[in-house]
């Protein structure tokens with residue numbers, strides 16, 4: 001089965017990260033994820049993510065760094081989830097697809113019912129929290 005590349009954004013603001021809950025009209029309804037989406041043919045992954053965040057949340061982001069991609073086999077598809085850490089640089093959040101979003105700190109992330117492909121990313125994020133998120137608290 002072909003691997004579908006999917007980008008996702010770990011958006012940091014005031015020492016917290018944004019997670020989004022997938023709605024009933026999406027795959028994996030009710031699961032929490034980092035917003036993003038599938039990379040189109042020939043598209044640069046960072047350009048994909050900026051486009052998806054604009055479409056899904058209506059905001060602008062500045063991509064800072066990439067975390068480790070995760071390959072995950074769902075029953076009907078294989079994805080490669082490519083995470084980027086980003087700052088929120090403009091716009092107000094208006095949800096186009098998700099049920100809700102929230103800002104979470106380190107010890108709240110694992111209380112969420114995460115999409116399974118996101119679990120290794122949340123582990124890496126919490127390990128690197130002091131370097132990645134804490135400097136953005138001011």
Ligand SMILES: Nc1nc2c([nH]c(=O)n2[C@@H]2O[C@H](COP(=O)(O)OP(=O)(O)OP(=O)(O)O)[C@@H](O)[C@H]2O)c(=O)[nH]1
Pocket residue numbers: 006007008026027028032033034035036037038039052079081115116117118
């Ligand atoms: N965006 C995103 N998708 C994720 C994450 N984790 C995860 O397993 N996925 C899965 O990766 C796939 C990405 O699909 P998507 O629905 O976000 O992509 P898209 O906006 O391009 O959607 P479409 O073309 O199906 O309308 C889905 O199967 C989704 O369940 C995540 O953190 N963010």
